[in-house]
Amino acid sequence: MAGSASVQRVHTYCGFCIARCGAVAVVEDSRFTRLEPDPSHPTGQALCAKGRAAPELVYHPERLTHPLRRTRPKGDPDAGWEQIGWDEALNLTAAAMRRVAERHGPQSVALTLSSPSTTAIGDSSGFIQRLGERGDHPRRLRLGPRVRHPLHLWGR
Numbered sequence: 001m002a003g004s005a006s007v008q009r010v011h012t013y014c015g016f017c018i019a020r021c022g023a024v025a026v027v028e029d030s031r032f033t034r035l036e037p038d039p040s041h042p043t044g045q046a047l048c049a050k051g052r053a054a055p056e057l058v059y060h061p062e063r064l065t066h067p068l069r070r071t072r073p074k075g076d077p078d079a080g081w082e083q084i085g086w087d088e089a090l091n092l093t094a095a096a097m098r099r100v101a102e103r104h105g106p107q108s109v110a111l112t113l114s115s116p117s118t119t120a121i122g123d124s125s126g127f128i129q130r131l132g133e134r135g136d137h138p139r140r141l142r143l144g145p146r147v148r149h150p151l152h153l154w155g156r
């Protein structure tokens with residue numbers, strides 16, 4: 001880190017895809033304002049448009065920063081989203097997955113992944129794949145057909 005009291009240059013990497021390009025985050029008055037290439041890093045010669053847009057993504061007013069729960073039935077034009085805590089979200093999700101697995105068998109639960117080459121899923125993909133590949137025990141979940149692009153399955 002170097003710079004004046006109001007401008008900091010933090011050596012980091014872009015986490016928006018598996019390339020993990022070396023970068024410098026410019027922080028002005030405690031606000032992240034730019035992501036620049038870090039030529040001193042082996043993969044930091046340049047950043048793509050997505051990496052350069054990092055501050056816009058971080059501060060976008062519609063960025064999801066907490067879990068939401070639907071309070072109205074699917075098909076209702078107003079989903080009635082309400083904010084819930086992370087523990088509640090994880091407990092609800094685990095209970096729903098367990099319920100489906102118990103009623104219809106573990107293979108009825110499908111997990112999907114976006115591509116680590118195009119999204120920030122890279123840090124989570126190993127966990128999701130291991131979770132999906134443990135299919136012998138009735139309470140364990142199994143990845144059926146591995147769907148790499150959720151929109152193909154859920155997008156209609």
Ligand code: SF4
Binds near residue numbers: 047
């Ligand atoms: S999104 Fe672009 S800048 Fe970021 S790691 Fe991937 S290729 Fe590099």
